[in-house]
Amino acid sequence: MYPDNRRVALVAVVGGFLLGFVDFVWIKFMPWWPLADLGNSSAVWAVAAFFFGYWIRTGWLRAAAGAAAGLVIAVPAYYVAAALIQGDDWSLLWAPTSLLWMAFGVLAGVVFGVGGVWARGSGWRQTIGTALPGAVFFTEAALEAARLGDPSYGSEQIPHVVVRAVLGVLVIVLAGRTTRNRILSLATALPLALLGLGAFLVAGFR
Numbered sequence: 001m002y003p004d005n006r007r008v009a010l011v012a013v014v015g016g017f018l019l020g021f022v023d024f025v026w027i028k029f030m031p032w033w034p035l036a037d038l039g040n041s042s043a044v045w046a047v048a049a050f051f052f053g054y055w056i057r058t059g060w061l062r063a064a065a066g067a068a069a070g071l072v073i074a075v076p077a078y079y080v081a082a083a084l085i086q087g088d089d090w091s092l093l094w095a096p097t098s099l100l101w102m103a104f105g106v107l108a109g110v111v112f113g114v115g116g117v118w119a120r121g122s123g124w125r126q127t128i129g130t131a132l133p134g135a136v137f138f139t140e141a142a143l144e145a146a147r148l149g150d151p152s153y154g155s156e157q158i159p160h161v162v163v164r165a166v167l168g169v170l171v172i173v174l175a176g177r178t179t180r181n182r183i184l185s186l187a188t189a190l191p192l193a194l195l196g197l198g199a200f201l202v203a204g205f206r
Contacts, residue, residue: 016070020077034159053116067113071105130185135192137168
């Protein structure tokens with residue numbers, strides 16, 4: 001039985017708030033930094049949008065709208081947590097950087113929300129949909145690897161690369177519905193990661 005529209009809306013709102021709030025708490029209190037740094041990961045938010053669409057199972061429009069709404073809500077929820085826990089300025093909720101992140105949230109929500117629905121389908125859409133969450137983690141792993149030669153980071157980035165690469169494989173294994181689907185999606189995730197890397201660099205992520 002597919003979730004109805006009211007349930008989809010409720011999960012988008014509550015899930016988005018929890019994503020943003022817990023994300024800040026994770027960064028603040030997780031003791032091992034390579035894991036704590038996942039709170040700064042765009043890939044984690046994108047994968048949350050993917051699994052929202054995966055849960056919906058059908059209806060591209062519902063998946064895109066719900067996932068985008070959830071990610072937009074997550075941004076101010078993050079700053080609410082920052083204000084309550086460490087006394088950050090409440091004006092950060094509507095600062096230009098927050099609005100920019102909300103815009104990115106709309107884009108990621110549409111792409112990965114639909115990807116979650118595709119992963120439930122068949123044929124090439126299933127392969128691409130299942131590959132997307134792994135690809136975004138591989139993209140971040142590549143960005144972290146590019147910092148290895150930077151004196152500001154050095155070898156400290158190696159655990160960050162490993163964590164993201166492992167999560168990229170794991171999420172494809174979890175989302176894949178058959179062994180063949182997982183293998184094809186893993187192979188597809190690599191070129192998608194290169195495209196994602198180019199998009200991240202164009203967007204100014206370094």
